[in-house]
Amino acid sequence: MQFISYGGVNEYGRSCFLIEISGRRILVDCGISKSAKTVRERYPNFSEADVQRIDAVFITHSHEDHTLALPYAVSLGLNAPVFASAETIAQTRAYFQLWEKTAALEGLPIPYHKEAEEQIDFRPIDMAAAGEWKPLFDEIEYIAGANGHAPGSLWYLFYDRASEESVFFSGDYTMSSAVFPFDWPPATSVDFAVLDGANGVCRSKQADCIADVLSQLDEHVPHNGVLFHVPLAGKSQDWLYLLLSFCKQRDLRMEAEPFLMQELEKLMHEDLFKSGIFRDFSKFLNVQAGIMESGETEPKITLLTDFTLLNGAVRAQGKEAMLTTGPVSPVLKRYVEEENMPLTKLPYHVHPTLTESTALYRHLQPTSFICTHAPKETTEQLEAALRRAAFSSL
Numbered sequence: 001m002q003f004i005s006y007g008g009v010n011e012y013g014r015s016c017f018l019i020e021i022s023g024r025r026i027l028v029d030c031g032i033s034k035s036a037k038t039v040r041e042r043y044p045n046f047s048e049a050d051v052q053r054i055d056a057v058f059i060t061h062s063h064e065d066h067t068l069a070l071p072y073a074v075s076l077g078l079n080a081p082v083f084a085s086a087e088t089i090a091q092t093r094a095y096f097q098l099w100e101k102t103a104a105l106e107g108l109p110i111p112y113h114k115e116a117e118e119q120i121d122f123r124p125i126d127m128a129a130a131g132e133w134k135p136l137f138d139e140i141e142y143i144a145g146a147n148g149h150a151p152g153s154l155w156y157l158f159y160d161r162a163s164e165e166s167v168f169f170s171g172d173y174t175m176s177s178a179v180f181p182f183d184w185p186p187a188t189s190v191d192f193a194v195l196d197g198a199n200g201v202c203r204s205k206q207a208d209c210i211a212d213v214l215s216q217l218d219e220h221v222p223h224n225g226v227l228f229h230v231p232l233a234g235k236s237q238d239w240l241y242l243l244l245s246f247c248k249q250r251d252l253r254m255e256a257e258p259f260l261m262q263e264l265e266k267l268m269h270e271d272l273f274k275s276g277i278f279r280d281f282s283k284f285l286n287v288q289a290g291i292m293e294s295g296e297t298e299p300k301i302t303l304l305t306d307f308t309l310l311n312g313a314v315r316a317q318g319k320e321a322m323l324t325t326g327p328v329s330p331v332l333k334r335y336v337e338e339e340n341m342p343l344t345k346l347p348y349h350v351h352p353t354l355t356e357s358t359a360l361y362r363h364l365q366p367t368s369f370i371c372t373h374a375p376k377e378t379t380e381q382l383e384a385a386l387r388r389a390a391f392s393s394l
């Protein structure tokens, strides 16, 4: 078995990993680094020859740092099926739109023709059969499960019957989402694990993160309102849900940008969410539709994404506060600078805390592993902590 990283190891962004197992080359994720200064640093570090030899691609979720280099790979000659959940595929198309606008605004070159986006050979994974082994090639099979990070986001476990080797890819994951479930992989020790280490050895609890955000809202909302910046998928659904009860308790109005609502409507499958969540979302969608039709104004909390900021359709008069749970996108950074608006950034976990990393590590008992999605020092701290955890009962 051979593992190659084309990006995403010892850095935050452009996650792109290759595993070669029994002569088959499987690529997992194909993202960009949004904050990189050059095309070379923004896109994965693969050559035409590398890309043309790939047999299959698996995408863990829709975020830019896992998907936006797919059209680039196609333009270099990628000729392989691209597996992902149907939700991930739909969101990825929305992220292509957003990136096109961002790149135009920032004057960033896009190193492929737009048609490459249409040429991606997407194959939706049948989620009804999640949790079952599926054949991939003659000798290789895989299993997928929800990893709590975003709607339809998945971890993957590959098993090669010929060599009896197994490889696990966590994707970005969390066990602390307010709305998305985390499925435990089968309890078999794996040969190699590629693990999300974005939060390093962070020990802060999700409940404390939520309390901090809500106290910021309590401080700012009664005055001029709050613009709450979220990504299109993942944190946006978590915060929509968390704010539903916050606003209800305080009798406050909340609105979400139409693009976000349109994407939420596409996610209305009960099995994507933890139980009970789906009903509240459906109710919210109906109420929102009513408010939009009646033309009522003065919402106090506005959930928005880069899409609204790019279109200049914000009702901000420069008096609201801008809140985000990060990371700060180039579009958001530019917007708050131009509007001279203070930006408050508070953490909310969509990546594992040390407790969660340790729990998954102990569950998988990998013979070897690598942590990804963080700078070198953070990665080394986490890897050392996990090695220690293997020998202690902490």
Ligand SMILES: [Zn+2]
Binding pocket: 061, 063, 149, 172
């Ligand atoms: Zn992500």
Ligand SMILES: [Zn+2]
Binding pocket: 015, 063, 065, 066, 172, 373
């Ligand atoms: Zn990521």
